[in-house]
Amino acid sequence: MCEITIQVSCPYCHSMKVVKNGVKVTGKQNFLCRACGKQFQHTYERTGCRPQVKQLVLGMLVRNSGIRDIEQVTGVHRQTVLKWLNQKAESLQVSPRLKAYTTVQLDEAWTFVKESKKRKRWLFYAYAPETGEVLAWSWGNRSQHTVRRLYKQLEHLKIACFCTDDWPAFTKVLPPERHLVGKAYTKNIEGVNLCLRTRNRRIVRKTACFSKKERNHYNAMKLIFYYRNHHTL
The missing domain is CATH 1.10.10 (Arc Repressor Mutant, subunit A)
Known part of the structure:
Protein backbone atom coordinates (compact mmCIF):
# COMPACT_ATOMS: atom_id res chain seq x y z
CA MET A 1 0.00 0.00 0.00
CA CYS A 2 1.46 3.33 -1.02
CA GLU A 3 0.65 6.72 0.38
CA ILE A 4 0.47 9.81 -1.85
CA THR A 5 1.24 13.17 -0.26
CA ILE A 6 -0.02 16.32 -1.97
CA GLN A 7 1.85 19.47 -1.05
CA VAL A 8 -0.33 22.56 -1.22
CA SER A 9 1.08 26.04 -1.87
CA CYS A 10 -0.70 29.37 -1.59
CA PRO A 11 -2.02 30.55 -4.99
CA TYR A 12 -1.62 34.19 -3.89
CA CYS A 13 1.93 34.40 -2.46
CA HIS A 14 3.15 30.86 -3.35
CA SER A 15 4.18 30.20 0.24
CA MET A 16 4.30 26.63 1.53
CA LYS A 17 3.18 27.70 5.01
CA VAL A 18 -0.33 26.36 4.49
CA VAL A 19 -2.59 24.68 7.06
CA LYS A 20 -6.07 23.19 6.94
CA ASN A 21 -8.79 25.62 7.97
CA GLY A 22 -12.12 23.85 8.15
CA VAL A 23 -14.43 22.58 5.44
CA LYS A 24 -16.62 24.59 3.07
CA VAL A 25 -20.38 23.99 2.81
CA THR A 26 -19.66 22.19 -0.47
CA GLY A 27 -17.57 19.66 1.45
CA LYS A 28 -14.29 20.97 0.01
CA GLN A 29 -11.27 21.31 2.27
CA ASN A 30 -10.43 24.94 3.09
CA PHE A 31 -6.84 26.09 3.57
CA LEU A 32 -5.23 29.08 5.27
CA CYS A 33 -1.90 30.61 4.28
CA ARG A 34 0.04 31.67 7.39
CA ALA A 35 2.27 33.91 5.28
CA CYS A 36 -0.32 36.21 3.67
CA GLY A 37 -3.40 35.30 5.73
CA LYS A 38 -5.60 34.42 2.74
CA GLN A 39 -7.91 31.42 2.53
CA PHE A 40 -8.37 29.19 -0.50
CA GLN A 41 -9.32 25.75 -1.74
CA HIS A 42 -7.03 23.32 -3.51
CA THR A 43 -9.56 22.78 -6.30
CA TYR A 44 -12.58 24.79 -7.45
CA GLU A 45 -15.69 23.69 -9.31
CA ARG A 46 -16.12 27.04 -11.07
CA LEU A 92 -6.87 51.34 -5.96
CA GLN A 93 -5.52 54.79 -5.15
CA VAL A 94 -3.37 56.63 -7.68
CA SER A 95 -1.26 59.25 -5.90
CA PRO A 96 1.97 61.11 -6.78
CA ARG A 97 5.21 59.67 -5.41
CA LEU A 98 6.89 63.04 -4.90
CA LYS A 99 5.88 66.40 -3.48
CA ALA A 100 7.77 68.44 -6.07
CA TYR A 101 8.27 68.05 -9.82
CA THR A 102 10.42 69.97 -12.28
CA THR A 103 8.14 69.51 -15.28
CA VAL A 104 4.61 68.19 -15.71
CA GLN A 105 3.05 67.71 -19.14
CA LEU A 106 -0.71 67.90 -19.73
CA ASP A 107 -2.69 66.59 -22.69
CA GLU A 108 -6.17 65.47 -23.68
CA ALA A 109 -7.59 62.37 -25.39
CA TRP A 110 -10.94 61.90 -27.10
CA THR A 111 -13.13 58.96 -26.05
CA PHE A 112 -16.81 58.04 -26.16
CA VAL A 113 -19.34 55.95 -24.24
CA LYS A 114 -21.89 53.61 -25.87
CA GLU A 115 -21.93 53.14 -29.62
CA SER A 116 -22.67 56.81 -30.34
CA LYS A 117 -19.53 58.87 -30.89
CA LYS A 118 -21.61 61.95 -30.09
CA ARG A 119 -21.36 60.99 -26.40
CA LYS A 120 -17.83 62.32 -26.10
CA ARG A 121 -15.86 61.95 -22.88
CA TRP A 122 -12.65 63.95 -22.98
CA LEU A 123 -9.81 62.70 -20.83
CA PHE A 124 -7.35 65.31 -19.54
CA TYR A 125 -4.37 64.00 -17.61
CA ALA A 126 -1.01 65.07 -16.18
CA TYR A 127 2.25 63.19 -16.73
CA ALA A 128 5.61 63.62 -14.99
CA PRO A 129 8.49 62.64 -17.33
CA GLU A 130 11.09 62.57 -14.53
CA THR A 131 9.31 59.70 -12.74
CA GLY A 132 7.29 58.30 -15.63
CA GLU A 133 4.02 58.43 -13.70
CA VAL A 134 0.53 59.71 -14.37
CA LEU A 135 -0.20 62.15 -11.55
CA ALA A 136 -3.91 62.87 -12.01
CA TRP A 137 -6.70 63.04 -14.58
CA SER A 138 -10.21 64.39 -15.09
CA TRP A 139 -13.16 63.57 -17.35
CA GLY A 140 -15.54 65.97 -19.04
CA ASN A 141 -15.89 68.10 -22.14
CA ARG A 142 -12.99 69.82 -23.88
CA SER A 143 -13.29 73.02 -21.85
CA GLN A 144 -11.45 74.95 -19.17
CA HIS A 145 -13.78 73.45 -16.53
CA THR A 146 -12.30 70.00 -17.09
CA VAL A 147 -8.77 71.45 -17.08
CA ARG A 148 -9.53 73.30 -13.85
CA ARG A 149 -10.64 70.08 -12.15
CA LEU A 150 -7.35 68.52 -13.19
CA TYR A 151 -5.33 71.52 -12.01
CA LYS A 152 -7.00 71.43 -8.58
CA GLN A 153 -5.68 67.91 -8.11
CA LEU A 154 -2.14 69.22 -8.70
CA GLU A 155 -2.27 72.38 -6.59
CA HIS A 156 -0.83 70.69 -3.50
CA LEU A 157 2.31 69.78 -5.47
CA LYS A 158 5.28 72.04 -6.16
CA ILE A 159 5.50 72.06 -9.95
CA ALA A 160 8.10 74.32 -11.55
CA CYS A 161 6.68 74.18 -15.08
CA PHE A 162 3.57 73.00 -16.93
CA CYS A 163 3.92 71.99 -20.59
CA THR A 164 0.94 71.72 -22.95
CA ASP A 165 -0.09 72.11 -26.57
CA ASP A 166 -1.83 75.28 -27.75
CA TRP A 167 -5.37 74.29 -26.80
CA PRO A 168 -6.91 77.53 -25.32
CA ALA A 169 -8.37 75.82 -22.23
CA PHE A 170 -4.88 75.26 -20.83
CA THR A 171 -3.94 78.92 -21.17
CA LYS A 172 -7.06 80.03 -19.30
CA VAL A 173 -6.32 77.86 -16.26
CA LEU A 174 -2.58 77.34 -15.83
CA PRO A 175 -0.41 80.11 -14.32
CA PRO A 176 1.24 81.94 -17.27
CA GLU A 177 4.61 82.36 -15.54
CA ARG A 178 4.94 78.56 -15.27
CA HIS A 179 3.34 77.54 -18.55
CA LEU A 180 5.21 76.50 -21.71
CA VAL A 181 3.13 76.04 -24.88
CA GLY A 182 4.13 74.03 -27.92
CA LYS A 183 4.46 70.53 -29.34
CA ALA A 184 8.18 70.62 -28.61
CA TYR A 185 7.40 70.50 -24.89
CA THR A 186 4.89 67.62 -24.99
CA LYS A 187 6.85 64.89 -26.77
CA ASN A 188 6.91 62.66 -23.71
CA ILE A 189 3.18 62.69 -23.09
CA GLU A 190 2.49 62.14 -26.80
CA GLY A 191 4.46 58.91 -26.44
CA VAL A 192 2.34 58.01 -23.42
CA ASN A 193 -0.79 58.59 -25.51
CA LEU A 194 0.45 56.01 -27.99
CA CYS A 195 1.16 53.55 -25.19
CA LEU A 196 -2.31 54.07 -23.69
CA ARG A 197 -3.95 53.41 -27.06
CA THR A 198 -2.07 50.12 -27.41
CA ARG A 199 -3.19 49.11 -23.89
CA ASN A 200 -6.83 50.21 -24.14
CA ARG A 201 -8.82 50.35 -27.37
CA ARG A 202 -11.44 52.62 -25.79
CA ILE A 203 -9.29 55.67 -26.55
CA VAL A 204 -8.57 54.80 -30.18
CA ARG A 205 -10.53 57.11 -32.50
CA LYS A 206 -11.49 54.54 -35.15
CA THR A 207 -12.53 51.69 -32.89
CA ALA A 208 -15.43 49.30 -32.48
CA CYS A 209 -14.53 48.78 -28.81
CA PHE A 210 -16.34 50.92 -26.26
CA SER A 211 -17.92 50.86 -22.82
CA LYS A 212 -21.69 50.89 -22.45
CA LYS A 213 -21.51 52.50 -19.01
CA GLU A 214 -19.45 55.44 -17.77
CA ARG A 215 -18.43 53.56 -14.62
CA ASN A 216 -16.84 50.79 -16.69
CA HIS A 217 -15.22 53.34 -18.99
CA TYR A 218 -13.64 55.41 -16.22
CA ASN A 219 -12.51 52.41 -14.16
CA ALA A 220 -10.90 50.75 -17.18
CA MET A 221 -8.68 53.82 -17.63
CA LYS A 222 -7.95 54.03 -13.90
CA LEU A 223 -6.71 50.45 -14.01
CA ILE A 224 -4.40 51.34 -16.93
CA PHE A 225 -2.99 54.38 -15.11
CA TYR A 226 -2.34 52.43 -11.92
CA TYR A 227 -0.67 49.61 -13.84
CA ARG A 228 1.51 52.08 -15.73
CA ASN A 229 2.65 53.72 -12.48
CA HIS A 230 3.25 50.56 -10.45
CA HIS A 231 3.69 47.80 -13.09
CA THR A 232 1.47 45.52 -11.04
CA LEU A 233 -2.13 45.11 -9.91
Whole structure:
Protein backbone atom coordinates (compact mmCIF):
# COMPACT_ATOMS: atom_id res chain seq x y z
CA MET A 1 0.00 0.00 0.00
CA CYS A 2 1.46 3.33 -1.02
CA GLU A 3 0.65 6.72 0.38
CA ILE A 4 0.47 9.81 -1.85
CA THR A 5 1.24 13.17 -0.26
CA ILE A 6 -0.02 16.32 -1.97
CA GLN A 7 1.85 19.47 -1.05
CA VAL A 8 -0.33 22.56 -1.22
CA SER A 9 1.08 26.04 -1.87
CA CYS A 10 -0.70 29.37 -1.59
CA PRO A 11 -2.02 30.55 -4.99
CA TYR A 12 -1.62 34.19 -3.89
CA CYS A 13 1.93 34.40 -2.46
CA HIS A 14 3.15 30.86 -3.35
CA SER A 15 4.18 30.20 0.24
CA MET A 16 4.30 26.63 1.53
CA LYS A 17 3.18 27.70 5.01
CA VAL A 18 -0.33 26.36 4.49
CA VAL A 19 -2.59 24.68 7.06
CA LYS A 20 -6.07 23.19 6.94
CA ASN A 21 -8.79 25.62 7.97
CA GLY A 22 -12.12 23.85 8.15
CA VAL A 23 -14.43 22.58 5.44
CA LYS A 24 -16.62 24.59 3.07
CA VAL A 25 -20.38 23.99 2.81
CA THR A 26 -19.66 22.19 -0.47
CA GLY A 27 -17.57 19.66 1.45
CA LYS A 28 -14.29 20.97 0.01
CA GLN A 29 -11.27 21.31 2.27
CA ASN A 30 -10.43 24.94 3.09
CA PHE A 31 -6.84 26.09 3.57
CA LEU A 32 -5.23 29.08 5.27
CA CYS A 33 -1.90 30.61 4.28
CA ARG A 34 0.04 31.67 7.39
CA ALA A 35 2.27 33.91 5.28
CA CYS A 36 -0.32 36.21 3.67
CA GLY A 37 -3.40 35.30 5.73
CA LYS A 38 -5.60 34.42 2.74
CA GLN A 39 -7.91 31.42 2.53
CA PHE A 40 -8.37 29.19 -0.50
CA GLN A 41 -9.32 25.75 -1.74
CA HIS A 42 -7.03 23.32 -3.51
CA THR A 43 -9.56 22.78 -6.30
CA TYR A 44 -12.58 24.79 -7.45
CA GLU A 45 -15.69 23.69 -9.31
CA ARG A 46 -16.12 27.04 -11.07
CA THR A 47 -13.40 28.59 -13.20
CA GLY A 48 -14.04 32.11 -11.92
CA CYS A 49 -13.36 31.08 -8.32
CA ARG A 50 -9.71 30.26 -9.00
CA PRO A 51 -7.35 33.04 -7.79
CA GLN A 52 -5.03 32.47 -10.77
CA VAL A 53 -7.89 33.04 -13.21
CA LYS A 54 -8.87 36.33 -11.60
CA GLN A 55 -5.26 37.54 -11.82
CA LEU A 56 -5.17 36.48 -15.48
CA VAL A 57 -8.36 38.44 -16.19
CA LEU A 58 -6.96 41.59 -14.55
CA GLY A 59 -3.76 41.21 -16.55
CA MET A 60 -5.71 40.92 -19.79
CA LEU A 61 -7.72 44.06 -18.91
CA VAL A 62 -4.53 46.15 -18.97
CA ARG A 63 -3.19 44.41 -22.08
CA ASN A 64 -5.77 45.56 -24.62
CA SER A 65 -8.14 42.59 -24.35
CA GLY A 66 -11.84 43.29 -24.75
CA ILE A 67 -14.42 42.07 -22.23
CA ARG A 68 -15.87 39.47 -24.61
CA ASP A 69 -12.36 38.39 -25.66
CA ILE A 70 -11.54 37.71 -22.00
CA GLU A 71 -14.80 35.80 -21.60
CA GLN A 72 -13.95 33.64 -24.61
CA VAL A 73 -10.38 32.88 -23.50
CA THR A 74 -10.88 32.33 -19.76
CA GLY A 75 -14.44 31.03 -19.60
CA VAL A 76 -15.36 33.72 -17.06
CA HIS A 77 -18.71 35.39 -17.81
CA ARG A 78 -18.44 38.97 -19.07
CA GLN A 79 -20.54 40.30 -16.18
CA THR A 80 -18.05 38.77 -13.74
CA VAL A 81 -15.19 40.33 -15.71
CA LEU A 82 -16.84 43.76 -15.42
CA LYS A 83 -17.48 43.20 -11.71
CA TRP A 84 -13.80 42.41 -11.13
CA LEU A 85 -12.78 45.41 -13.23
CA ASN A 86 -14.84 47.82 -11.13
CA GLN A 87 -13.99 46.21 -7.79
CA LYS A 88 -10.26 46.31 -8.48
CA ALA A 89 -10.19 49.84 -9.92
CA GLU A 90 -12.25 51.29 -7.07
CA SER A 91 -9.96 49.67 -4.49
CA LEU A 92 -6.87 51.34 -5.96
CA GLN A 93 -5.52 54.79 -5.15
CA VAL A 94 -3.37 56.63 -7.68
CA SER A 95 -1.26 59.25 -5.90
CA PRO A 96 1.97 61.11 -6.78
CA ARG A 97 5.21 59.67 -5.41
CA LEU A 98 6.89 63.04 -4.90
CA LYS A 99 5.88 66.40 -3.48
CA ALA A 100 7.77 68.44 -6.07
CA TYR A 101 8.27 68.05 -9.82
CA THR A 102 10.42 69.97 -12.28
CA THR A 103 8.14 69.51 -15.28
CA VAL A 104 4.61 68.19 -15.71
CA GLN A 105 3.05 67.71 -19.14
CA LEU A 106 -0.71 67.90 -19.73
CA ASP A 107 -2.69 66.59 -22.69
CA GLU A 108 -6.17 65.47 -23.68
CA ALA A 109 -7.59 62.37 -25.39
CA TRP A 110 -10.94 61.90 -27.10
CA THR A 111 -13.13 58.96 -26.05
CA PHE A 112 -16.81 58.04 -26.16
CA VAL A 113 -19.34 55.95 -24.24
CA LYS A 114 -21.89 53.61 -25.87
CA GLU A 115 -21.93 53.14 -29.62
CA SER A 116 -22.67 56.81 -30.34
CA LYS A 117 -19.53 58.87 -30.89
CA LYS A 118 -21.61 61.95 -30.09
CA ARG A 119 -21.36 60.99 -26.40
CA LYS A 120 -17.83 62.32 -26.10
CA ARG A 121 -15.86 61.95 -22.88
CA TRP A 122 -12.65 63.95 -22.98
CA LEU A 123 -9.81 62.70 -20.83
CA PHE A 124 -7.35 65.31 -19.54
CA TYR A 125 -4.37 64.00 -17.61
CA ALA A 126 -1.01 65.07 -16.18
CA TYR A 127 2.25 63.19 -16.73
CA ALA A 128 5.61 63.62 -14.99
CA PRO A 129 8.49 62.64 -17.33
CA GLU A 130 11.09 62.57 -14.53
CA THR A 131 9.31 59.70 -12.74
CA GLY A 132 7.29 58.30 -15.63
CA GLU A 133 4.02 58.43 -13.70
CA VAL A 134 0.53 59.71 -14.37
CA LEU A 135 -0.20 62.15 -11.55
CA ALA A 136 -3.91 62.87 -12.01
CA TRP A 137 -6.70 63.04 -14.58
CA SER A 138 -10.21 64.39 -15.09
CA TRP A 139 -13.16 63.57 -17.35
CA GLY A 140 -15.54 65.97 -19.04
CA ASN A 141 -15.89 68.10 -22.14
CA ARG A 142 -12.99 69.82 -23.88
CA SER A 143 -13.29 73.02 -21.85
CA GLN A 144 -11.45 74.95 -19.17
CA HIS A 145 -13.78 73.45 -16.53
CA THR A 146 -12.30 70.00 -17.09
CA VAL A 147 -8.77 71.45 -17.08
CA ARG A 148 -9.53 73.30 -13.85
CA ARG A 149 -10.64 70.08 -12.15
CA LEU A 150 -7.35 68.52 -13.19
CA TYR A 151 -5.33 71.52 -12.01
CA LYS A 152 -7.00 71.43 -8.58
CA GLN A 153 -5.68 67.91 -8.11
CA LEU A 154 -2.14 69.22 -8.70
CA GLU A 155 -2.27 72.38 -6.59
CA HIS A 156 -0.83 70.69 -3.50
CA LEU A 157 2.31 69.78 -5.47
CA LYS A 158 5.28 72.04 -6.16
CA ILE A 159 5.50 72.06 -9.95
CA ALA A 160 8.10 74.32 -11.55
CA CYS A 161 6.68 74.18 -15.08
CA PHE A 162 3.57 73.00 -16.93
CA CYS A 163 3.92 71.99 -20.59
CA THR A 164 0.94 71.72 -22.95
CA ASP A 165 -0.09 72.11 -26.57
CA ASP A 166 -1.83 75.28 -27.75
CA TRP A 167 -5.37 74.29 -26.80
CA PRO A 168 -6.91 77.53 -25.32
CA ALA A 169 -8.37 75.82 -22.23
CA PHE A 170 -4.88 75.26 -20.83
CA THR A 171 -3.94 78.92 -21.17
CA LYS A 172 -7.06 80.03 -19.30
CA VAL A 173 -6.32 77.86 -16.26
CA LEU A 174 -2.58 77.34 -15.83
CA PRO A 175 -0.41 80.11 -14.32
CA PRO A 176 1.24 81.94 -17.27
CA GLU A 177 4.61 82.36 -15.54
CA ARG A 178 4.94 78.56 -15.27
CA HIS A 179 3.34 77.54 -18.55
CA LEU A 180 5.21 76.50 -21.71
CA VAL A 181 3.13 76.04 -24.88
CA GLY A 182 4.13 74.03 -27.92
CA LYS A 183 4.46 70.53 -29.34
CA ALA A 184 8.18 70.62 -28.61
CA TYR A 185 7.40 70.50 -24.89
CA THR A 186 4.89 67.62 -24.99
CA LYS A 187 6.85 64.89 -26.77
CA ASN A 188 6.91 62.66 -23.71
CA ILE A 189 3.18 62.69 -23.09
CA GLU A 190 2.49 62.14 -26.80
CA GLY A 191 4.46 58.91 -26.44
CA VAL A 192 2.34 58.01 -23.42
CA ASN A 193 -0.79 58.59 -25.51
CA LEU A 194 0.45 56.01 -27.99
CA CYS A 195 1.16 53.55 -25.19
CA LEU A 196 -2.31 54.07 -23.69
CA ARG A 197 -3.95 53.41 -27.06
CA THR A 198 -2.07 50.12 -27.41
CA ARG A 199 -3.19 49.11 -23.89
CA ASN A 200 -6.83 50.21 -24.14
CA ARG A 201 -8.82 50.35 -27.37
CA ARG A 202 -11.44 52.62 -25.79
CA ILE A 203 -9.29 55.67 -26.55
CA VAL A 204 -8.57 54.80 -30.18
CA ARG A 205 -10.53 57.11 -32.50
CA LYS A 206 -11.49 54.54 -35.15
CA THR A 207 -12.53 51.69 -32.89
CA ALA A 208 -15.43 49.30 -32.48
CA CYS A 209 -14.53 48.78 -28.81
CA PHE A 210 -16.34 50.92 -26.26
CA SER A 211 -17.92 50.86 -22.82
CA LYS A 212 -21.69 50.89 -22.45
CA LYS A 213 -21.51 52.50 -19.01
CA GLU A 214 -19.45 55.44 -17.77
CA ARG A 215 -18.43 53.56 -14.62
CA ASN A 216 -16.84 50.79 -16.69
CA HIS A 217 -15.22 53.34 -18.99
CA TYR A 218 -13.64 55.41 -16.22
CA ASN A 219 -12.51 52.41 -14.16
CA ALA A 220 -10.90 50.75 -17.18
CA MET A 221 -8.68 53.82 -17.63
CA LYS A 222 -7.95 54.03 -13.90
CA LEU A 223 -6.71 50.45 -14.01
CA ILE A 224 -4.40 51.34 -16.93
CA PHE A 225 -2.99 54.38 -15.11
CA TYR A 226 -2.34 52.43 -11.92
CA TYR A 227 -0.67 49.61 -13.84
CA ARG A 228 1.51 52.08 -15.73
CA ASN A 229 2.65 53.72 -12.48
CA HIS A 230 3.25 50.56 -10.45
CA HIS A 231 3.69 47.80 -13.09
CA THR A 232 1.47 45.52 -11.04
CA LEU A 233 -2.13 45.11 -9.91
